[in-house]
Amino acid sequence: MIDDAIRPQLGIIGGLGPLASADFYYKLTRMTEALRDDEHVPSVILSVPQLPDRTEAILGNHDGPLAPLQAAVATLNALGVACIAMPCNTAHHWYDRLAADSRAEIIHIGEAVVAEIRRSLDRGRVANLATRGTLVSGFYQHRILEAGFDLCLPPDAEFQERVDSAIMLVKAGSIVQAAAETERALHLAQMAGADVALLGCTELSVVAASLGDTNGLVVIDSNAALARVSLQRLGYPVQEARGLPTVPRLRGSDRLSWRVAQQAS
Amino acid sequence: MIDDAIRPQLGIIGGLGPLASADFYYKLTRMTEALRDDEHVPSVILSVPQLPDRTEAILGNHDGPLAPLQAAVATLNALGVACIAMPCNTAHHWYDRLAADSRAEIIHIGEAVVAEIRRSLDRGRVANLATRGTLVSGFYQHRILEAGFDLCLPPDAEFQERVDSAIMLVKAGSIVQAAAETERALHLAQMAGADVALLGCTELSVVAASLGDTNGLVVIDSNAALARVSLQRLGYPVQEARGLPTVPRLRGSDRLSWRVAQQAS
Missing domain, CATH: 3.40.50.1860 (Rossmann fold)
Incomplete structure (x- = not known):
């Protein structure tokens, strides 16, 4: 399914929302103490913005987002990641059921x-x-x-x-x-x-x-916080992000x- | 390999370098004319920062980056993407050989x-x-x-x-x-x-x-430019990015x- 030379270590369930996961990826990169490309964590972001609204599901007492989240976890496991980060707080409502089916550790936000x-x-x-x-x-x-x-x-x-x-x-x-x-x-x-x-x-x-x-x-x-722990868990040196993006x-x-x-x- | 509910349309070969692909993902998101998560393109970013240096390979007349790039293209095809974007200009040196093996269109930067x-x-x-x-x-x-x-x-x-x-x-x-x-x-x-x-x-x-x-x-x-064409190719409405990140x-x-x-x- 994936060649060892490009196997990601960190799997990211993104798109919840898209700008939030772009922010996570940016911070993950800025917080890695690195001078060269190859000092960064190999990763895969699976961006699934069509996932049913998490708050609507929780308030409506249904599990609509669970099946696609499980599918995302399964795909990231198939790609061989060691850890999974989910830069969406609300989706952690289903954390226990996702973690139960995942070989890779899902880092709890x-x-x-x-x-x-x-x-x-x-x-x-x-x-x-x-x-x-x-x-x-x-x-x-x-x-x-x-x-x-x-x-x-x-x-x-x-x-x-x-x-x-x-x-x-x-x-x-x-x-x-x-x-x-x-x-x-x-x-x-x-x-x-x-x-x-x-x-x-x-x-x-x-x-x-x-x-x-x-x-x-x-x-x-x-x-x-999630970026910091993700890097720590995988053994990458962490720095304070030098200059995070602001929007004029x-x-x-x-x-x-x-x-x-x-x-x- | 991947559930239809979360199948990405756009595959992104990232990590070349990591900040450049974070920038691409940020711009792709900011340039999508959308008010809600589900109006954004489902995508997958395979970040492969351990790829051999592209300029060194070209100047040294060897194809070290080709095999891992081919592996990345194969993985993105296996995930079912319709188009592939490669936010690294130098890697386009190997475009023809990558495109020849890809069912998904690789958008040329x-x-x-x-x-x-x-x-x-x-x-x-x-x-x-x-x-x-x-x-x-x-x-x-x-x-x-x-x-x-x-x-x-x-x-x-x-x-x-x-x-x-x-x-x-x-x-x-x-x-x-x-x-x-x-x-x-x-x-x-x-x-x-x-x-x-x-x-x-x-x-x-x-x-x-x-x-x-x-x-x-x-x-x-x-x-x-690559973000704009990626969105256009997949039929997503494009806007001028409203407020791209600057670093103080x-x-x-x-x-x-x-x-x-x-x-x-």
Whole structure:
């Protein structure tokens, strides 16, 4: 099925969404301490953007995304990968059933995130900027509590509305507006007493490098956390990413997408 | 081998280098006119950074990269892709032999680039910022001439030295310094009479969005050209990329890599 000379070590289930997985691949590359091509991890990204919506499935209590996710895991195993990364938090709702069928280790983004939080502080209150699907699934809550942190749940309904809007804006390609929405959600989290804001949806990782000053709030990027652990697990030296991409403000285009977001929300 | 529900349409041979293919994937996504995940092309990126150096092979007159490239093409065909994109100009030296063995169409980056130049102007002098391997291979020269453009070959040896340095700096992760080197090469190209500067190495595509004012010189990004044609070939609506990533200047880290570049050049 695949020649040993080109066998990937890391399999990536991408396209959930596409910009989030492009961000993951970019960060994986930028965080590898390497001067030459051949010092980078050989990998394969299977981008499956037609997968049924994960949050809709969780809120609707069905498993539509499971079968195609299992198919992706099977394909990556057939390609001989040693580890699998899934740069989509919500899809980790089905982690246990995916891991049960995989010879390759599937790196859990929740464990990567807890390790990432611990790089910054030992205790404190964590607010999770995530899809409603991830929140209902609950795989973050118990991991955060088990690690000795407290949960911060901003009481204002606007918090989740801003998060949902930011996620949708990234999917629609409007990164600048998504960053502004994320900043508003971060502000509400800090007002509610958060010490840490977890960008617990990889769409929000896309805007991480474009955020303004966060006023001392520790912001954790789940894509960067997953990239770091992926490299560590496979024995590649990790560096802090030197210069992650930011997207400059453009005139015109973002106003259009903002209207789209307003209509859809 | 792969379930129909997740079958990719576009196969991408990546890792040549890794940052160049991350840039391609980012641009492919940003250039897709889409508001939702499922409006994006399903794809697979096989990243093979351990491939033997393409320029060394061409200058040394051997075909070391051919067998692993053929293996990558075979794997992508086995995954059922309709088209293959190879975001590495130099690797197109082996295009004919790769295409001969591929059921899937391999989109030639040279043809994508000529179409991209024509979007800006009908005639003029084109300087190619490319690896010495690509220049020796010669697949660009005849395509540019056949399309009715003239070649501009900056006589100053510094031109190619700046290009080589910029490419190596991107591979070493120093995008800011690579942009400065690219700007110097662009200046030399314009001094030599170029109307168009082709970033004919996808490492230079990585710096395209970070370049300063090019003083009227038309700059063609081979990754963007390949992304555009890939989407068109598969019937996806294309938009101008709204906000491509730029990398902000960082203190400290780039000076180190600059020394590395100086030692190696």
